[in-house]
Amino acid sequence: MTRHWLVMETAGEGPPAPFVARVAGAGRHLPETRLTTDELMASTRHRTHIDLQRLTGIRERRVSVGDEDSYSLATSAALNCLATARQDPAALDVVISCSITKFRGGLTQWLEPTMSGAIARGIGAPQAMTFDVSNACAGMLTGVTILNNWIRQGIVERGLVVSGEYISQLSHNAARHIRNIMSKELACLTLADAGAALLLERAPAGSAGLALAGFTTVADYSRLCLAYPQGHDPGARMFTNSRAIQKAAIADTPLLLSEVLDTVGLSIHDIDHVITHQTSARAIRKGMARMSESFGDTPRHDAVITVDRYGNTASTTHTVALVEELEAGRIAPGDKVALLALASGLEIGVVLLTLDEELVSRYGHRH
Amino acid sequence: MGTVIDRVGLACPRWRDRHSALHLAVTAASDCLRRAGCDADELDLIVNAGIYRDRNLGEPALAALIQQDIGANPEDPHAGAHGTFSFDVANGACGMLTALQIVDGFLRTRSVRRALVVASDADPGHGMSERFPFSAAGAALLCRWTDDDYGLSGVSWTNADGDSDETCSATVGFADSRNVLRFDHSATMDEHFAAAAAEAARACVDARSARLADVDLIVAAPARPGYRTALAGLLGVPPEKISVARDQHMHTAALAAALERGAADLPAGAQVLFVAAGAGVTAGAALYKVPPS
Numbered sequence: 001m002t003r004h005w006l007v008m009e010t011a012g013e014g015p016p017a018p019f020v021a022r023v024a025g026a027g028r029h030l031p032e033t034r035l036t037t038d039e040l041m042a043s044t045r046h047r048t049h050i051d052l053q054r055l056t057g058i059r060e061r062r063v064s065v066g067d068e069d070s071y072s073l074a075t076s077a078a079l080n081c082l083a084t085a086r087q088d089p090a091a092l093d094v095v096i097s098c099s100i101t102k103f104r105g106g107l108t109q110w111l112e113p114t115m116s117g118a119i120a121r122g123i124g125a126p127q128a129m130t131f132d133v134s135n136a137c138a139g140m141l142t143g144v145t146i147l148n149n150w151i152r153q154g155i156v157e158r159g160l161v162v163s164g165e166y167i168s169q170l171s172h173n174a175a176r177h178i179r180n181i182m183s184k185e186l187a188c189l190t191l192a193d194a195g196a197a198l199l200l201e202r203a204p205a206g207s208a209g210l211a212l213a214g215f216t217t218v219a220d221y222s223r224l225c226l227a228y229p230q231g232h233d234p235g236a237r238m239f240t241n242s243r244a245i246q247k248a249a250i251a252d253t254p255l256l257l258s259e260v261l262d263t264v265g266l267s268i269h270d271i272d273h274v275i276t277h278q279t280s281a282r283a284i285r286k287g288m289a290r291m292s293e294s295f296g297d298t299p300r301h302d303a304v305i306t307v308d309r310y311g312n313t314a315s316t317t318h319t320v321a322l323v324e325e326l327e328a329g330r331i332a333p334g335d336k337v338a339l340l341a342l343a344s345g346l347e348i349g350v351v352l353l354t355l356d357e358e359l360v361s362r363y364g365h366r367h
Numbered sequence: 368m369g370t371v372i373d374r375v376g377l378a379c380p381r382w383r384d385r386h387s388a389l390h391l392a393v394t395a396a397s398d399c400l401r402r403a404g405c406d407a408d409e410l411d412l413i414v415n416a417g418i419y420r421d422r423n424l425g426e427p428a429l430a431a432l433i434q435q436d437i438g439a440n441p442e443d444p445h446a447g448a449h450g451t452f453s454f455d456v457a458n459g460a461c462g463m464l465t466a467l468q469i470v471d472g473f474l475r476t477r478s479v480r481r482a483l484v485v486a487s488d489a490d491p492g493h494g495m496s497e498r499f500p501f502s503a504a505g506a507a508l509l510c511r512w513t514d515d516d517y518g519l520s521g522v523s524w525t526n527a528d529g530d531s532d533e534t535c536s537a538t539v540g541f542a543d544s545r546n547v548l549r550f551d552h553s554a555t556m557d558e559h560f561a562a563a564a565a566e567a568a569r570a571c572v573d574a575r576s577a578r579l580a581d582v583d584l585i586v587a588a589p590a591r592p593g594y595r596t597a598l599a600g601l602l603g604v605p606p607e608k609i610s611v612a613r614d615q616h617m618h619t620a621a622l623a624a625a626l627e628r629g630a631a632d633l634p635a636g637a638q639v640l641f642v643a644a645g646a647g648v649t650a651g652a653a654l655y656k657v658p659p660s
Contacts, residue, residue: 005444007411007452007478014477100426109425109539111418111548112459113531113646121531129524130649131465135454136426142454149472155521216450217413219435220442228422229495229539229546236425236546252444344427345453348444 004259006350008214009152011263017152022209023355024158025199025362027081028323030310031068035168036060040189044175052189055181057281061192061311063168068193071104071115074164075122077195077316081160082123084362085199089125094159096147097132098139098315100227103166107234119162129156136225137277138215138343139163139315141351144198145213151202162197165314169235170227177237187225187240190279192311196319208334208356214260215341215349221248225344240344242279249342250287254294257340260350268292271299271352272335273325277342278307278317299338301330315343318351326355326363333357369518370471370510371658374403375627377620378487378505388420389429391487391505393436395620399483399507400437407439411479413453414469416462417505417619419488423495423539423548428455433485452479459535459645460589462486463622464653467508467641468522474512484508486619496548502616506623517635517658523571527563527648534559535646560589561597563650564642568602571640571652582654583637584629585609588621589644598642635659 004010009017037053037060053059064073074097082089097116104110104118116130135142143161150156174188203209224245227238261267268291276284284303292298306321313320318339325331333356341349376399384390392415400407415430430453435441440451458465466484473479487505490496512518535552553559564587572579579602587598590612599606610629612621622643630639637657644650 003447003449005446005448005450007450007473009476009478014475017476107541109423109546110536111457111539112535112537113649114458117526117531117647117649120526126526126528128526129651130526130647131456131458131462133454133456134426135428138454146469146472149476149478153472153475155472155475215452216444217431217434217453218441218443219431219439219451219453222427222431222435222441225427227425229425230422232544234541234546238426248443255444255446345431347427347431347454 006214006216006256006259008212018154018205019152020203020205020207020209021148021151021200022203022207023198023353023359024201025081025085025087026319026323026326027077027084027197028320029073029076029080029195030062031064031193033063033065034060035063040175044178046179048178048180050181056190057308058190058311059308062194064166064193069103069106070099070101070164070166071118073166073193073195074099074119074162078119078123078160078162078197081197081199087199089123092125092128092158092160093156094129095120095125096143096161097163098143098161099163099165100136100139100314101165101167107169135347136344137314138341138347138349140196140319141339141341141349144351145215147200148210148213151200158201160197160199163315164195165316166193167191167314168193170238173233173235173237184239185237187242188238190312192313194310194313194316194320196316198319208354211352211354212260212264213351216256218248218252218346218348221346245346246283248346250290252348254291256348257350260352264352268295268299269297270336271338273301273331273337274299274303274340275318275321275337276303276340278321279312281305281307331355331360333360368514370474371513371518372508372510374399374509375623376402376507377624377627380503385503386489386492388417388487388489389432391489391503392417392433392485395487395505395507396433396437396483396485399509403509405509407437409481410439410451410483411449412470412473412482413439413451414466414484415455416466416484416486417488418457421491423491428453430455460618460621461643461645461649461651462619464522464641464643464651467519470510471519480511482510484510488618491548498550500550501618502614504614504617504620506620508623513658517656520575520654522651522653523567523574524649524651525563525567525570527559531647534648557591557593558597559648560594560644561601563648564598564644565601567650567652568640568642571654575654577654581638582640583633585640585642586625586629587611587642588625590615590617590621630657633657
């Protein structure tokens with residue numbers, strides 16, 4: 001038997017799964033307030049001489065001005081997702097909250113009770129099993145992987161993976177401390193707020209849906225990005241060795257992606273859309289160029305970039321971008337979409353999925 | 368057919384670990400693996416259910432740091448070998464039961480062969496907390512799949528009605544120019560927990576057409592005597608039938624400690640009922656048929 005580096009389901013190991021997890025809905029909520037990179041950089045305490053827009057491609061991001069927090073962002077996104085899917089929340093078996101930030105009632109981080117329980121009650125699903133997942137910016141895709149296992153095996157029928165990230169506070173904190181481009185808090189300046197939700201439900205084996213989810217943690221790099229409350233700043237601060245993370249991600253991702261493609265019998269050119277974690281447009285383009293070099297071919301379309309408008313919205317980036325593509329009519333039923341997770345840990349994951357006509361049509365486009 | 372627990376590991380708190388949930392988790396995990404004769408590299412999955420940790424760390428998942436420190440395939444991916452996937456879950460004192468259910472999903476799909484559930488809590492100290500109510504403790508459960516008629520059943524969950532934040536809560540809030548971890552709970556917390564736990568236990572037993580009388584041992588969390596007595600009363604069983612951790616102040620590690628304390632002498636085929644209740648109020652229960660040792 002071939003062993004894979006990634007933790008993932010492989011055909012031939014155990015009985016075939018009786019069901020597929022189909023994506024029944026994808027929703028998001030973005031705060032109204034736009035903060036441009038110029039405005040953010042004008043707020044730094046020190047003269048930093050950093051051209052953040054050139055470095056990251058971020059022109060602006062959406063931020064809560066204190067009127068929204070992790071809970072309200074998550075709840076709004078969940079309701080948006082359920083409304084799009086025309087799904088009664090009372091039929092949810094499970095609600096999994098996957099955010100890094102758990103701010104509810106301003107900048108108060110709730111460790112207990114769970115954020116998922118509060119969200120479930122807030123959206124009208126008080127009966128649902130609830131728990132929180134914490135896996136940095138890979139949180140939502142980790143939640144999807146957990147739920148996918150359960151749906152495929154018939155343990156649950158329907159579940160919501162949700163996240164609300166009120167994380168721009170870290171950016172404001174960093175603006176008070178950053179002195180130059182070598183600062184370990186530079187990555188904080190990419191952070192922005194958003195809520196996102198994905199609804200997965202049971203479908204017959206062979207249906208469109210999640211084809212495969214594979215994950216690994218390259219733990220030798222676990223200390224390259226750490227976030228915690230520190231000193232006299234509200235919320236938290238985050239310290240990142242971005243250069244080392246990018247180097248590791250670029251070196252390790254091609255092997256892992258090829259494991260996924262081999263497992264499902266696809267080539268890189270069979271993938272229609274690639275949605276990576278959104279940290280910087282430059283990093284995404286560089287990573288994809290390296291990937292193309294390694295595979296000798298490219299996916300059908302250029303990697304999706306939303307970081308220029310929405311910044312790095314932590315665990316919600318993939319869903320925020322997926323909804324963007326659906327609303328723009330760029331994803332057709334049957335298209336193969338690869339979501340690539342890259343997060344502090346170092347977490348690397350690939351979720352391969354296909355969306356069906358029923359879902360795509362909910363975004364106002366018929367193909 | 369199901370998920371079985373091969374070994375329980377517990378961390379005895381040492382003075383230098385009193386403020387480090389990471390050290391406690393690593394000690395418990397290492398002890399568990401050593402006693403099971405399992406190399407850390409054999410692990411495919413690490414799920415950490417602990418909550419209170421060093422520096423109130425927000426990211427990465429503590430599980431990733433645990434993975435690195437126990438040496439479970441921390442290196443760059445390479446062909447022909449397998450890696451380890453690590454992440455955290457949080458569900459208060461129910462976290463270990465949630466983690467077991469998650470591990471069961473990965474084992475059932477054969478995505479992993481060996482998984483480790485870890486949970487630890489410690490007062491972050493250094494002015495970062497106020498009146499921390501829990502003992503420094505850590506635990507680990509080494510899990511695998513069996514095709515024989517043993518292991519974990521499905522988990523039944525219940526959520527109590529009422530004000531979810533009042534019964535028991537923990538927050539990190541900004542006051543007087545610093546972030547501080549604070550706790551609050553109502554005087555009737557144990558009664559609320561016991562009521563939800565009893566409901567989950569009955570739902571679990573009913574769903575599997577079993578009878579409470581056929582259960583040999585109830586393994587429960589949290590470990591407080593008031594909760595145990597109230598739960599015994601509601602279920603109509605003698606309190607001795609409910610195993611809880613020796614240390615009543617243990618938090619997320621309490622379920623594993625209760626299992627270690629009560630199930631050591633149970634024969635193969637004995638029926639255990641896991642019951643956990645936590646903030647929310649939420650409670651879960653699962654039957655577990657003890658495998659041959």
